[in-house]
Amino acid sequence: MTVEEYLAIQKRRVDSYLDSYLLPEEVKPTIIHRAIRYSVFSGGKRFRASLCIAANDAFGGDKESIIPVASGIELIHTYSLIHDDLPCMDNDDLRRGKPTSHKVFGDNIAVLAGDALNALAFELVARSGDCRLITILARAIGTEGMIGGQVADVESNGQSDIALDDVEYIHSRKTARLITASLEMGAVHAGADPEYRAVIRKYGVGIGLAFQIVDDILDIESSKEVLGKDIGSDEDNDKATYPKAVGLSRSKEIAREIIEESIDCLGVLTVDTGILRALAEFVIRRVY
Ligand code: GRG
Numbered sequence: 001m002t003v004e005e006y007l008a009i010q011k012r013r014v015d016s017y018l019d020s021y022l023l024p025e026e027v028k029p030t031i032i033h034r035a036i037r038y039s040v041f042s043g044g045k046r047f048r049a050s051l052c053i054a055a056n057d058a059f060g061g062d063k064e065s066i067i068p069v070a071s072g073i074e075l076i077h078t079y080s081l082i083h084d085d086l087p088c089m090d091n092d093d094l095r096r097g098k099p100t101s102h103k104v105f106g107d108n109i110a111v112l113a114g115d116a117l118n119a120l121a122f123e124l125v126a127r128s129g130d131c132r133l134i135t136i137l138a139r140a141i142g143t144e145g146m147i148g149g150q151v152a153d154v155e156s157n158g159q160s161d162i163a164l165d166d167v168e169y170i171h172s173r174k175t176a177r178l179i180t181a182s183l184e185m186g187a188v189h190a191g192a193d194p195e196y197r198a199v200i201r202k203y204g205v206g207i208g209l210a211f212q213i214v215d216d217i218l219d220i221e222s223s224k225e226v227l228g229k230d231i232g233s234d235e236d237n238d239k240a241t242y243p244k245a246v247g248l249s250r251s252k253e254i255a256r257e258i259i260e261e262s263i264d265c266l267g268v269l270t271v272d273t274g275i276l277r278a279l280a281e282f283v284i285r286r287v288y
Contacts, residue, residue: 003278010053010070011046017071021124035105035113036120039078042096043228045288047211047279048179049074052186054275055200061190069133069189072124073182076141079117080150080178082110089154090237097228125185133185140181149173156240164245168209171242175215176208199265206262207280213255214283216241220248227288259284 018040025034049070056066085092085100086107092100102110118141125133139145153170156162183204187197218227219234220243234241242251263280266273 003275003282006054006275006278007045007047007050007282010050011044013053013067014046014049014071014074015041017067018074021068021071022120031105031109032112032116035101035109036116038098038104039082039095039101039113040075040117042098044074044078044096045286046070046074047282048077048182051179051204051207051276051279052182054279055183055186055192056190057186058269058271058273058276059187059190059192059196060271061186065128066186066189068124068127069185070182072121073137073178073185075117075121075124076137077178079114079121080141080146082114082117084150086110089150090233090239092229092233094224094229128189130189132188136181136184136188140177144173145177145181146174149175149177153240158238159240160238162240162245164242167240167242167245170240171212172205172209175212176205179208179211180204196269196271199268202265203262203276203280206258206265207283210255210258210262210280211283213242213251213258214286216243217248217251217255218286218288222287255284 022037022040023033025037027033052070052073053066056070057063081095082101084090085095086102093103094100100110101113105113122134122137125137141147143151149170149172152166153174156166156170180201181204183200184197187200192200216234219231219241222231224230233239234244242254246254259280263277266276
C-alpha cells in the first residue's frame with residue numbers, strides 16, 4: 001500500500017465518523033452547522049488523524065476506539081485553519097480550493113465555527129474515557145503550544161530580518177505541537193511504554209517542524225491550483241519563514257535532514273514502524 005492510499009483510507013474512516021457525529025445543516029442555528037460542515041468537509045488530507053491512527057496501530061491499540069480521537073484532532077486542526085485565515089490573522093480568501101469560512105459566512109460566524117470545533121473536538125477525545133489524551137491535546141494547543149506559536153508568529157509579522165531560532169520557535173509550536181500530540185495520543189491510547197512515547201514525541205517534533213518548513217517552501221514554489229490557496233501569502237504578510245531566514249535551498253536541506261533524523265529515531269522501536277516511516281517521507285515530498 002502506498003502512503004497516499006493509506007491516507008485515503010484513514011480519511012474515509014474519519015470523514016464517515018465526523019459525518020455521523022456533526023449535527024446536520026438543518027439544525028438551528030443553521031448557519032453555524034453549515035459553516036462547520038463547510039470547513040470540515042472541504043478536503044483536508046487528514047494527516048494528523050492518520051498519524052494518530054498509525055501510532056495507535058503500531059503499538060497494538062484498539063482500531064475502532066481511536067477513530068473518535070483522531071477525528072477530534074482534525075476538528076482542532078480545522079478550527080485553527082478557519083481562525084488562521086481570518087482578516088485579523090493571515091487574511092486569506094482561499095483554503096483547500098474553496099473560499100475561506102469568513103468569506104462565505106462572515107467574520108463573526110467564522111470565529112464562532114472555530115470556537116465550536118474546539119469544543120466539539122474535546123467531546124470526541126473524551127469518548128476514549130482517557131483524560132491523559134485530553135491533557136496532551138489541551139497542552140499542545142494552549143499558550144505554550146499552537147496558540148503560543150501563533151502569537152509569536154503574529155508578533156513577528158513585518159520584521160525585515162528573522163533569526164533561524166525565532167522561526168524554529170514559531171514553527172515548533174504553531175504546527176509541530178499538534179502533530180506531536182496526534183502521535184502521542186495514538187501511542188498512549190495503545191498503552192505504549194513511556195520510553196516508546198518519548199521516541200514517538202521526538203519523531204513528532206521532527207516531522208512537525210519539517211511539515212511547516214515544507215509549507216513555507218510550497219507557499220513560494222507551488223501554485224494556487226495545486227495548493228488550493230493563494231501562494232505568496234507569507235511574503236505578502238512579511239511572515240517569519242525558513243526561506244526568509246536561511247533561503248530556499250537551505251530550507252530544503254534542513255527539512256530533509258530533519259526527516260532523516262526523525263526516521264532514524266524510530267530505529268530503537270521493536271514494533272512495525274513502516275507506516276510511520278512512510279508518513280515522514282510523505283512530509284518531504286507532499287505537493288499540497
Ligand atoms: C485566533 C483563538 C485563535 C487561535 C488561532 C490560527 C491558530 C490559532 C493557529 C494557527 C496554526 C496554523 C494554522 C498552523 C498552520 C499549520 C499548517 C501547515 C496547515 C496546513 O496543514 P495541512 O497541509 O492542511 O495538513 P489540510 O488542508 O490537508 O488539512
